[in-house]
Amino acid sequence: MYQKDGESYFIVDAHVALWDARPENQRNIHGKQFIDCFYDYHANLSPVSEKWPYEEYLYQGGERFIKDIFTDGYVDHAIFQPAHLGEFYNTGFGQTEEAFALTQANPGRLTYNHNFDPRNGEAGLDQLRADAERFNLKGVKLYTAEWHGDSRGYKLNDPWTYRYFELCRELGIRNIHVHKGPTIRPLDRDAFDVADVDHAATDFTDLNFIVEHVGLPRLEDFCWIATQEPNVHGGLAVAMPFIHTRPRYFAQIMGELLYWIGEDRIQFSSDYAIWTPRWLIEAFVDFQIPEDMTEYAPITIEQKRKILGLNAAKMYDIPVPVELQLPNADETATGPRQPERADLAPV
């Protein structure tokens, strides 16, 4: 719980990881390139006081995780969103056993989401059944740019992915977190294209699709899709730290999101350990759309409370004290739109 100026904020950090990117776990040069890329994001977008040495960044472990997230970080509940990256790391990037053990040791404070890869075919379906039972899965994290043998990516509307979504439905896995990265086959298309989210969300209206990084670097396509598909949500990971480096740009992102998809479908996350939640939460609670930017309405305390925790809590049935709950807002001015209004869709 975070309290400021007499207001209480129930915090759900909807995207955290417990990773191991130490050299002994790096399978090849790409393992190093991947964590170096993360570190550059961390180093470039963190306040100086929050920047970690490279060595600390490679691996945190459970104790540090608990301190950063719960002790120092104000977080009431955090959700693991592990990336597998089996082609880059010997035991994978996200540490399944360690994260799940931590989840069991901290009942009510952590949710463990796992992942699947539709390119694992039938065997992967069996594995998903077993994982769903073992981890009591409510959600999965998909990284469509994951390398897999000769393949360097898949789409959410591939026939095999649909087989997995059908199984998710059957197993009660309702929340599909999607990270879009580059290097998706075929490479001659837009490697960050989010159109497959649109197809999947249309065909699986009973599943929630949470597009991490609010679709960046395709914010506009994400906003458009989310406008038309009420089961598409935006995760703020990676967009959050702009609050420090480029607050006026962050204001525009928030302004666009609130305009297009509204306050009930945006989820806060630190993307730990890329960033730590404490400073992001403090900054967000203090944040306001600059007064001269009257193009956008000011962000209200209620909107902040929803974004910081209530939206994700609702999606994951995380209990929230009654006095902190809030009703849904009205539909946004823009939608959800009927298909015949999709006449503006091509950019």
Added chain:
Amino acid sequence: MAATTLPATLAATLHGVAEVPGPLTEGRVLRALDSVIDPELDEPITDLGFVRSVTLTGSSVEVHLRLPTSFCAPNFAYLMASDAKDALTALPNVGVVTVELDDHHDSDIINSGLVADAGYKGTFLHEAENDLDELRATFQRKAHTAAMERSLTEFLRARPELAETALANVVLGDLPDDSAKAALLRRRVTIGLSTVDSASVLVDERGSPYPAVLAALALRRARSTRISIDGNAHFCRGLLATRYPGSEVDLMPKAEQSYFPLSSIIRTHKRKIA
């Protein structure tokens, strides 16, 4: 719509660059590389600091490129590297042209493909189905959308009394002859749209205007495209500087203002009211 396959030539035409024969110099190499655009950011690779080094040996030139992360999309990486090679090969009096992309997860594949002039499909084999024309065209359309939003936002800023619905009636001839308009005209030429004064400004990628009732929404949508492009530029410029300390000196200020804080509209507005 004409998909551009010879960007260097097109850029030279658009910018009126005349190729005067003369000795090869670093300056000439860099001017040639000015024509290579990051399709996603719509900015020259020379301004973005992506040119790591230029080495001249007699008439031969070797250029090394660098990108903000190892995982920058390989299609864009290839596109810029091969455009760079094309632009340099087109220089008069040039000998052997070598372009290498450093520190990318696909550096080996891309550099081998460049040496062999294998083309995109020849370079990426099973991972590519077509050449990059359509991808390039997609981002040329986005660049036009963003340029359109910048022009119209400026137009609105100068006319605080104007409603957004009125933008449906604005034609190119109404726009002031400034850098935003010049940028818009270049992007219209690139995607094959008319540049006559009577042409509507607020159009889709086929040049069809929007009715007044949809004008505000079309502008909002164009704005989200522009904000997305600007955001990517923030990431790329920031990450390059972090990845290659010292590279910030190579990051040139943008030639044309591509970032309009929306507040500037309002500020102007308030001043005029006061």
